[in-house]
Amino acid sequence: xxxxxxxxxxxxxxxxxxxxxxxxxxxxxxxxxxxxxxxxxxxxxxxxxxxxxxxxxxxxxxxxxxxxxxxxxxxxxxxxxxxxxxxxxxxxxxxxxxxxxxxxxxxxxxxxxxxxxxxxxxxxxxxxxxxxxxxxxxxxxxxxxxxxxxxxxxxxxxxxxxxxxxxxxxxxxxxxxxxxxxxxxxxxxxxxxxxxxxxxxxxxxxxxxxxxxxxxxxxxxxxxxxxxxxxxxxxxxxxxxxxxxxxxxxxxxxxxxxxxxxxxxxxxxxxxxxxxxxxxxxxxxxxxxxxxxxxxxxxxxxxxxxxxxxxxxxxxxxxxxxxxxxxx
Numbered sequence: 001x002x003x004x005x006x007x008x009x010x011x012x013x014x015x016x017x018x019x020x021x022x023x024x025x026x027x028x029x030x031x032x033x034x035x036x037x038x039x040x041x042x043x044x045x046x047x048x049x050x051x052x053x054x055x056x057x058x059x060x061x062x063x064x065x066x067x068x069x070x071x072x073x074x075x076x077x078x079x080x081x082x083x084x085x086x087x088x089x090x091x092x093x094x095x096x097x098x099x100x101x102x103x104x105x106x107x108x109x110x111x112x113x114x115x116x117x118x119x120x121x122x123x124x125x126x127x128x129x130x131x132x133x134x135x136x137x138x139x140x141x142x143x144x145x146x147x148x149x150x151x152x153x154x155x156x157x158x159x160x161x162x163x164x165x166x167x168x169x170x171x172x173x174x175x176x177x178x179x180x181x182x183x184x185x186x187x188x189x190x191x192x193x194x195x196x197x198x199x200x201x202x203x204x205x206x207x208x209x210x211x212x213x214x215x216x217x218x219x220x221x222x223x224x225x226x227x228x229x230x231x232x233x234x235x236x237x238x239x240x241x242x243x244x245x246x247x248x249x250x251x252x253x254x255x256x257x258x259x260x261x262x263x264x265x266x267x268x269x270x271x272x273x274x275x276x277x278x279x280x281x282x283x284x285x286x287x288x289x290x291x292x293x294x295x296x297x298x299x300x301x302x303x304x305x306x307x308x309x310x311x312x313x314x315x316x317x318x319x320x321x322x323x324x325x326x327x328x
């Protein structure tokens with residue numbers, strides 16, 4: 001895509017992300033912040049699926065301007081005959097890691113609304129620049145293959161609700177041009193320029209470094225996502241043939257497997273027993289301990305080495321006993 005006169009085929013992009021065409025009776029919600037990206041997506045969705053689209057705007061009550069911005073989006077949607085709903089986040093702890101907490105709250109609000117009103121698809125306007133930023137952020141955090149796959153084109157948000165990001169190959173500048181061509185009044189969120197946030201700092205780095213090709217970085221993330229999907233498929237096969245349950249323990253035969261598969265099996269075993277996932281770096285350290293013949297613990301799970309690794313839930317330590325070595 002290049003310029004506002006060349007518009008992507010949104011129906012085809014959504015079908016590619018989902019692996020199936022959009023159903024004829026499927027209703028679509030579009031996360032609409034009022035920024036140029038989401039407004040461009042809303043225009044594309046309304047053109048591709050007339051009468052089936054509702055815009056959702058979330059007001060976190062974090063900025064005094066947010067209510068007026070949501071009202072501006074609502075007014076513009078009304079003028080175009082587009083249904084619009086403002087969802088307000090009341091309360092919540094945003095004193096630390098503000099962006100991550102706000103994002104989780106935003107998806108929860110929109111997912112709940114979609115489930116309650118029979119909307120099977122929720123679209124967001126994540127684009128190629130977002131994808132490139134995410135890849136660089138994950139590289140800077142020493143992420144593994146799963147993390148480097150960056151933003152996925154689709155995932156289940158709630159039962160019956162799919163979150164779809166169909167614009168991951170489209171540049172931000174092209175979306176801004178499209179929104180301007182459609183005469184949307186765009187919202188300027190100053191937090192997008194706050195260098196205290198990791199993403200904003202990476203965004204500034206990309207803008208100042210022409211040698212970093214955003215389109216190529218986004219394509220690399222897509223390739224990594226395909227590799228991660230293949231690795232997950234192989235890990236499922238390995239789990240079926242190499243993991244057994246016995247007396248509340250998981251027995252893992254990791255012998256001869258590549259390190260990436262070993263870590264996938266170990267991560268699945270820990271999550272199965274602990275009921276929650278562990279970080280990739282913690283799993284890597286635990287795998288290294290087991291490979292070296294040492295016992296390790298992680299997330300309340302003790303893992304013992306040997307030809308077959310044995311994982312079980314730890315018991316409370318006896319009074320005066322030694323605290324188990326933590327893998328992390």
